[in-house]
Amino acid sequence: MNKTYTLITGASSGLGSAFALCCARLKMNLILIALPGSAIKRTGEELRRLYGVEVHIFEFDLTSNEAFETHVGIIKASFAVNFLINNAGMGGTVPMLDCSPQVIDKIIRLNISCTALLTRELLPQLLRHEKSYVLNIASMAAFSPIAYKTVYPASKAFVSSFSLGLREEMQHEGLSVSVACPGPIMTNSNTSQRILLQGYKGRLGLVSTMDLANRIVRQTLAGRAVIVPGWWNRMNQKLMGIIPSTIKVRLISGVIKRELQLTH
Ligand SMILES: NC(=O)C1=CN([C@@H]2O[C@H](COP(=O)(O)OP(=O)(O)OC[C@H]3O[C@@H](n4cnc5c(N)ncnc54)[C@H](OP(=O)(O)O)[C@@H]3O)[C@@H](O)[C@H]2O)C=CC1
Numbered sequence: 001m002n003k004t005y006t007l008i009t010g011a012s013s014g015l016g017s018a019f020a021l022c023c024a025r026l027k028m029n030l031i032l033i034a035l036p037g038s039a040i041k042r043t044g045e046e047l048r049r050l051y052g053v054e055v056h057i058f059e060f061d062l063t064s065n066e067a068f069e070t071h072v073g074i075i076k077a078s079f080a081v082n083f084l085i086n087n088a089g090m091g092g093t094v095p096m097l098d099c100s101p102q103v104i105d106k107i108i109r110l111n112i113s114c115t116a117l118l119t120r121e122l123l124p125q126l127l128r129h130e131k132s133y134v135l136n137i138a139s140m141a142a143f144s145p146i147a148y149k150t151v152y153p154a155s156k157a158f159v160s161s162f163s164l165g166l167r168e169e170m171q172h173e174g175l176s177v178s179v180a181c182p183g184p185i186m187t188n189s190n191t192s193q194r195i196l197l198q199g200y201k202g203r204l205g206l207v208s209t210m211d212l213a214n215r216i217v218r219q220t221l222a223g224r225a226v227i228v229p230g231w232w233n234r235m236n237q238k239l240m241g242i243i244p245s246t247i248k249v250r251l252i253s254g255v256i257k258r259e260l261q262l263t264h
């Protein structure tokens with residue numbers, strides 16, 4: 001039987017490395033993408049040794065057009081990808097006037113362009129399998145505009161809309177597309193500090209990173225369209241579907257504004 005591979009972007013830390021561990025435990029061969037200079041090679045060796053799976057590492061900046069074209073070209077030509085996890089993403093909390101145009105561009109490229117383009121590039125490979133999966137990582141932030149984050153929630157609304165549109169288009173093709181909308185996750189130190197500044201409301205939605213990865217992968221393989229882990233987050237999702245946008249943006253932004261203490 002031909003070997004199949006799960007490709008995970010942003011796999012060197014945070015949720016991405018938890019996905020790598022979860023998928024290795026499920027005996028999936030892995031292709032891990034991360035920025036150069038992380039500890040991803042060591043992670044790869046550990047996963048090979050512990051779980052006996054193949055792990056191929058690609059270290060490049062997904063937002064560089066040239067690097068993207070070169071590395072994705074190699075991946076397409078060499079590996080039969082049947083599960084794509086678009087996890088790499090960036091955000092932050094900063095007033096619009098203090099946010100550099102470069103950062104805005106990077107968020108849009110990584111969260112929006114790379115998600116759509118990598119999916120498009122790998123679609124022919126994915127469709128060669130009887131059953132294949134795409135998992136896109138959005139956020140609870142996809143459910144409402146948020147002041148002081150502005151570009152990030154807008155980018156995650158794109159990820160959500162893109163995923164559900166593609167899911168509909170692929171429904172008879174054997175490709176199941178899911179979008180995960182996690183609440184706060186204690187991953188890198190900046191994000192963790194900001195979550196603590198939100199107070200008890202931020203902490204109520206917390207799910208441990210490994211638990212989150214396991215739940216999201218399980219539900220993706222079960223074919224679920226929208227994955228919102230955690231009871232508090234699911235309740236918030238329902239509320240956000242009912243509350244008018246002008247009211248919810250004010251309520252959520254009030255909580256998020258506390259994160260500005262980190263930089264101001
Ligand atoms: N943390 C949270 O509270 C939440 C996160 N999310 C989403 O979950 C996903 C993972 O988040 P999280 O684990 O916190 O993120 P982290 O910042 O902890 O990790 C992001 C990963 O992506 C990699 N990465 C970043 N930029 C690039 C790039 N240009 N090219 C290649 N790889 C890159 C990072 O590499 P390196 O380590 O080398 O920088 C790292 O491996 C994101 O899409 C995020 O938006 C959703 C809801 C809440």
Ligand SMILES: N[C@@H](C=O)C(=O)O
Nearest residue numbers: 090091092093139191
């Ligand atoms: N990862 C994002 C969390 O919601 C952020 O950095 O804001």
